[in-house]
Amino acid sequence: MMTPKRPKWPGITWRPCVRESGPAILGINPWVYDFAAYNLWARPAGLLVCLDMLSKAGARTALMDCMDRTWQDQPWPAAGYTGAGRYPRTVLPRPGILADVPRQYSRYGLPGDRVEKALARLDPPPDLILITSIMTYWYPGIVAAVRMLRRLWPGVPVCLGGVYATLCREHALRLDVDLVISGPLEDEDNWAKVWNLLGSSPPELPRDAGMSLDTSFYTQSGYSVIMGSRGCPFRCSYCSGYRLYPGFRQAEAGLLFEHIRREYMRGIRDFAFYDDALLVNARNLLIPLLDKIISSGMEIRLHTPNALHVRYLDLEVCRLFYRAGLHTIRLGFETGAFGSRPDRKLASDEWSQGMHNLLQAGFEKEQMAAYVLFGLPGQDDAEVLQSIREVRRWGIRPELTQYSPIPGSEMFEEAKNYTWLDLDDPLAHNNSIWPCVPGGFTWEKRNYWSRVAAGA
Numbered sequence: 001m002m003t004p005k006r007p008k009w010p011g012i013t014w015r016p017c018v019r020e021s022g023p024a025i026l027g028i029n030p031w032v033y034d035f036a037a038y039n040l041w042a043r044p045a046g047l048l049v050c051l052d053m054l055s056k057a058g059a060r061t062a063l064m065d066c067m068d069r070t071w072q073d074q075p076w077p078a079a080g081y082t083g084a085g086r087y088p089r090t091v092l093p094r095p096g097i098l099a100d101v102p103r104q105y106s107r108y109g110l111p112g113d114r115v116e117k118a119l120a121r122l123d124p125p126p127d128l129i130l131i132t133s134i135m136t137y138w139y140p141g142i143v144a145a146v147r148m149l150r151r152l153w154p155g156v157p158v159c160l161g162g163v164y165a166t167l168c169r170e171h172a173l174r175l176d177v178d179l180v181i182s183g184p185l186e187d188e189d190n191w192a193k194v195w196n197l198l199g200s201s202p203p204e205l206p207r208d209a210g211m212s213l214d215t216s217f218y219t220q221s222g223y224s225v226i227m228g229s230r231g232c233p234f235r236c237s238y239c240s241g242y243r244l245y246p247g248f249r250q251a252e253a254g255l256l257f258e259h260i261r262r263e264y265m266r267g268i269r270d271f272a273f274y275d276d277a278l279l280v281n282a283r284n285l286l287i288p289l290l291d292k293i294i295s296s297g298m299e300i301r302l303h304t305p306n307a308l309h310v311r312y313l314d315l316e317v318c319r320l321f322y323r324a325g326l327h328t329i330r331l332g333f334e335t336g337a338f339g340s341r342p343d344r345k346l347a348s349d350e351w352s353q354g355m356h357n358l359l360q361a362g363f364e365k366e367q368m369a370a371y372v373l374f375g376l377p378g379q380d381d382a383e384v385l386q387s388i389r390e391v392r393r394w395g396i397r398p399e400l401t402q403y404s405p406i407p408g409s410e411m412f413e414e415a416k417n418y419t420w421l422d423l424d425d426p427l428a429h430n431n432s433i434w435p436c437v438p439g440g441f442t443w444e445k446r447n448y449w450s451r452v453a454a455g456a
Contacts, residue, residue, distance in 0.1 A: 006072035006220040010118035014060045015217075022058040023198050026119075026126035027051050029065040030145035031112070032138050033092070035103040035432040040084050040305045041272035042067060043225045045213060046162055047132035050185045052214035054194075056206040062126070063217040064119060066109040066145070071118075072220075074110065082301055082327065083222030083270045095140065097425055101433050101441060107141070116148050125153050128198050131177070133164035136407065136426040139171070146176050157197045161185065166244055167407040168426050184230070184245055186210035211251040215263065223270035223303075224263040228256050228285050232276040238376065240408035241276055250281060253288035257296075264298050270327075272303040279312035290320040300325045307332035307371050310354035311346055318361035329363060330399075333370035335387050355394050368396040374449070375403040375437045377411060377418040388453055398453050402431035 014024055029044040044065065051061045067087065069076040079085030089106040098105065129149055133142055142160065149158055157178040165172045166182040173180055179197050181190045186209040188202075195202040206212075215224050231245035260271060278286060293300070302321070307330045333351065358368065370391045374384055384400075391398040405415035405423050412423070418436040421428035434441040 006070065006074075009071040009073060009114070010121045011071055012062060012064060012118050012122055014062050014122075014124075015055065017055055017058055017060045022060050023127040023200070024060045024062070024124060025051070025054050025128045025130060026122070027061065027063045028129060028131045028145055028149070029063070029067055030131060030133075030138075030141035031066045031107050031109040032087070032135075033105070033107050033140040033144075034135075034138060034430065035101070035105055037087050037089070037106075037108040038084075039067075039079070039087055041082075041223045041225060041270070041303055043213075043215065043218075043274075044132045044134070045225060045227055045274050046184075047130065048213040048215060048217075049210060049227075050130055050132075050161070051217075052212045053185060053206055053209050055214060057203045061214070062122065064115060065217070066115055066141075068110075068218065068221075070110065074114070079222055082303065095427055097421065097427050098430070098433065102443060103432065103441065107144075112144065112148070116152065119148075120152055126156055128194070129153075129156055129158045130194075131158060131160045131162075133160060133162035133172070135404075135429075136164045136168050137404075137428070137430040139164050139168075139175075139426055143175060150176060159194055159197060161190075163244060164426065167240060171424075171426055184210055208251075208255060211249070212255065213259070215259075221268060223272060224260075224268045225272050225274050226256060226260065227251070227274040228289065229275045229277060229280070233280055234277065235410075237410040238373070238403065238406065240406045240412075243408040248277065248280070250285045253285055253292060256285075256289050257292040260293065260300070261296070261298070264300065269299070270301045270303065272305055274306060276306060277309065278304065278306070279309050279317065282312060282317055287317065287320060290317075290324040293324040294320070301327035303328035304330050306330070309346070311350040313354035313357050315357045315360060318357040318363070322361045322363060326363070327367065329358065329368040331368060331370040331396075333387065333391055333398075334373045335383060351390075355396075365395045369399045370396060371401045372398045372453075373403060374400040375431070375434045377403075377415045377436045379403075379436075384449075385452065392455055400449060400453055402434060403436060404431035405429050405435055 027047050029047055055061045076088060077086040087108040089108045091104055091106050094105040131142055131145055146158060159179040160172055160177045161181045165180050169180060169182050179193060181193060185191060186205055191205060192202040210230060213227055229250040231248040232241045233248045235242055302325050310331050372387045388398045405412050415436050416423055421435055428435055
């Protein structure tokens with residue numbers, strides 16, 4: 001079955017719902033303002049979860065994703081065959097706190113004027129607007145989106161949620177929005193606040209609230225996303241995931257498989273897992289899901305951009321992954337200093353066994369890469385070099401993952417002692433500027449580490 005063509009501009013319409021008189025709620029995924037951005041099967045998963053819940057509760061919904069091509073005549077850099085690729089960008093002046101960073105600052109995504117004109121034709125106007133936030137240092141995109149929305153619909157309430165809204169709540173409260181919600185929408189208090197903003201009592205939460213995404217807004221896409229779990233059972237010192245979603249919750253394998261099957265029938269063949277802990281309790285979710293994919297005969301490509309926990313890669317899981325179509329393998333190596341890791345997710349023998357199992361299952365080394373943490377507070381070059389050498393010893397590619405100081409994490413307070421920036425400003429959290437590396441980002445240092453990672 002062929003995927004439908006993208007709509008002609010403007011082509012943004014309201015989705016039908018179970019209640020004809022339901023409120024009209026518009027979701028906005030704003031532009032990215034950054035020094036670099038690349039589309040690794042990106043979707044605003046949290047916002048898609050919210051729109052799914054609201055639709056099932058009786059709302060009409062629409063989505064404007066400023067990071068998606070959306071219209072068939074919109075120029076866009078060509079994507080690779082798996083759907084990943086570059087975004088169009090508009091060069092902008094660097095913000096004051098980043099004025100001395102020797103990199104080009106840009107807005108990534110759709111042209112602002114085209115987005116505004118398309119939204120202006122949305123009929124009827126929305127009753128409520130939900131804006132999502134992802135990286136804390138992308139908040140200038142939210143500011144630009146809110147200004148646009150206030151021009152279009154001055155009296156329509158705007159609600160901000162997501163990562164930035166949760167981790168930098170006090171900063172987010174300074175923006176021109178009517179409500180900032182921290183944490184997931186399925187939290188009963190947050191659910192009530194959103195409906196109260198509409199002047200309504202909150203309806204009952206849908207049965208699968210928080211575990212189902214509405215990806216049908218993307219009428220033509222080379223890829224889709226799978227979210228089998230929320231939260232993470234680990235408490236790594238550099239991460240604040242437990243603040244974004246307290247606890248750990250997994251979906252039913254049947255629910256995920258039906259999502260994949262529907263997307264497959266629309267012509268989609270590439271699927272990216274969005275889980276932070278995909279392999280945890282594999283017998284409850286992942287193994288039954290992979291069994292269903294294999295039994296269905298669907299030929300798909302699976303991708304794991306969020307990294308797999310290597311300690312859980314036993315031979316059975318690796319063989320099922322291989323048969324189900326795992327194509328892009330990203331591993332959470334983090335650091336080869338196993339005795340002094342900033343987490344407790346991996347030991348030396350577990351790393352070796354996991355690699356053996358992947359290779360024995362039939363995967364090629366070219367399919368794999370391992371994330372190596374770089375730029376941690378107080379980290380010395382020898383540790384990074386040790387990690388790169390250990391990864392390359394297995395013949396796979398190390399990918400340096402630049403550290404970002406994340407509010408609420410255990411390491412955030414330590415980071416303040418190693419940076420020249422004021423971390424109270426979310427712009428200073430940007431990993432592209434190497435905030436905790438002495439002297440920050442320079443092209444000379446960047447080229448050196450690129451050569452080291454490549455084995456040159």
